[in-house]
Each structure stands twice: as structure tokens, then as C-alpha cells.
Amino acid sequence: MPSLFPETIAADLGKRKVTVAFLVLFDFTSAPVRLWRGSFTLRTNDGERWKGLGKLGSVSGIQQAVNGNAPEISFTLSGVDDEILRKVRQEFAAEVKGRHAYVLIQFFGVDDPDDPDNQRPLDNPYPIAAARMLRPEYAADRDSGERSVTIKAESLFSLRSRPRYSMYTDSDQRARYPMANDKGFEFVGEVVNKVVTWPDY
Incomplete structure (x- = not known):
């Protein structure tokens, strides 16, 4: 290089x-x-x-x-x-x-x-x-x-942490895509400050 x-x-x-x-x-x-x-x-x-x-x-x-x-x-x-x-x-x-x-x-x-x-x-x-x-x-x-x-x-x-014209929430995502039954943000609230160990033996 x-x-x-x-x-x-x-x-x-x-x-x-x-x-x-x-x-x-x-x-x-x-x-x-x-x-x-x-x-x-x-x-x-x-x-x-x-x-x-x-x-x-x-x-x-x-x-x-x-x-x-x-x-x-x-x-x-x-x-x-x-x-x-x-x-x-x-x-x-x-x-x-x-x-x-x-x-x-x-x-x-x-x-x-x-x-x-x-x-x-x-x-x-x-x-x-x-x-x-x-x-x-x-x-x-x-x-x-x-x-x-x-x-x-x-x-x-x-x-950097401010979403553009929206919120990273399940309700906001469903309102934007009601016909698609979008669940991409369904568990956002549960993973805030959550520690995930990987790999978990």
C-alpha cells in the first residue's frame, strides 16, 4: 500500500x-x-x-x-x-x-x-x-x-444520531409501510443498552 x-x-x-x-x-x-x-x-x-x-x-x-x-x-x-x-x-x-x-x-x-x-x-x-x-x-x-x-x-x-424526518420506532415504521406489515423495528426498544455476548458457548 x-x-x-x-x-x-x-x-x-x-x-x-x-x-x-x-x-x-x-x-x-x-x-x-x-x-x-x-x-x-x-x-x-x-x-x-x-x-x-x-x-x-x-x-x-x-x-x-x-x-x-x-x-x-x-x-x-x-x-x-x-x-x-x-x-x-x-x-x-x-x-x-x-x-x-x-x-x-x-x-x-x-x-x-x-x-x-x-x-x-x-x-x-x-x-x-x-x-x-x-x-x-x-x-x-x-x-x-x-x-x-x-x-x-x-x-x-x-x-449522526438524529434520524431524518422519522423515528427509529416500531409505530413509525408501521405507519410508513402499513401494507407491508413491516416488523423491522419491532424489537428496537428491547435492545437499547442490551449487552449481547457473541459467540455464546
Whole structure:
């Protein structure tokens, strides 16, 4: 089986410097937007271009969903002007709400010691998180007057136990398929939290 990051592993084994950065893909309604925290437009090995936000963009809340918890991710853009605020307020529902955002990692190898900022991508970007965008939040610093917009997004795992437009019950199943005498959920109530030993000798 081929390695997931062959170029990155080879660079590391060759004692070259390897760094990593987060990339963010917003799947807006009109068109996807690709961003990262670099100071220039990055072209990754898959041919995509990622606009650099520098220190104006940040991501927080990326963590593994454990113990039934579904973490919330925050995407923040600082230094926004009136035009951006207007667009967020007027277009959020149609362009953003309910759409997906993806966080990816990208490895880099610095090949030229005389030009340490000339980072070259190693391998393709790799997705590590996906979330559903929910709502915007606004903030302003009283001292500096700097304004920011934060988009809150819920993990896709948050709806993993919620049935779509139905309940996992015998009565609901029979109501949906009365002519078929469907008994597929007849014993659901009896198996909740039940421990089954298999094989049972």
C-alpha cells in the first residue's frame, strides 16, 4: 500500500525542514473560496489556488469528536470593513448557512536556504475536519476599533444520531409501510443498552 505522504516522508528522512499549514475551503453557494494564513496566493499540487490572509484569519476548535461530543469550529476574519459586514449580514443566509467548510493540512519543504519563505508544497492537501456553517458573530475591539466576523460551524458528527424526518420506532415504521406489515423495528426498544455476548458457548 503506498504511503499517504510520500514526498513529505522522503523530505523528513532526508533531514530537510518540513513545515505544515492549515488550509480552509468554504463551499459557499455561488462559488467555493479557498484561504490560508500565508502572505501570498498558494498553488497546491492538485492545481488549486488558496488566497493568503496573513494574520487576519484564524481557525479554532479543531478537535476529535470523542465521548459523544461534537466540537464546534470557529472561523474568524479580523480587520473587516463596512462592506464585508454588510455582505455578511445580507448574504449569510443564502450564501453560507448550512453549507460545508473543510479544514485541510498542507506540508511544505523549504528547498532553498537562501530563501526560507519560498515554501514548496509536498504532496496534496489532506482534509482533517468538516463542519456545517451555522451563524455569524461580530466583535469590535474598544481600544483599536478593529472589527471581526466569526463563523460558527458544527461538526458533521452532531447529527449522526438524529434520524431524518422519522423515528427509529416500531409505530413509525408501521405507519410508513402499513401494507407491508413491516416488523423491522419491532424489537428496537428491547435492545437499547442490551449487552449481547457473541459467540455464546
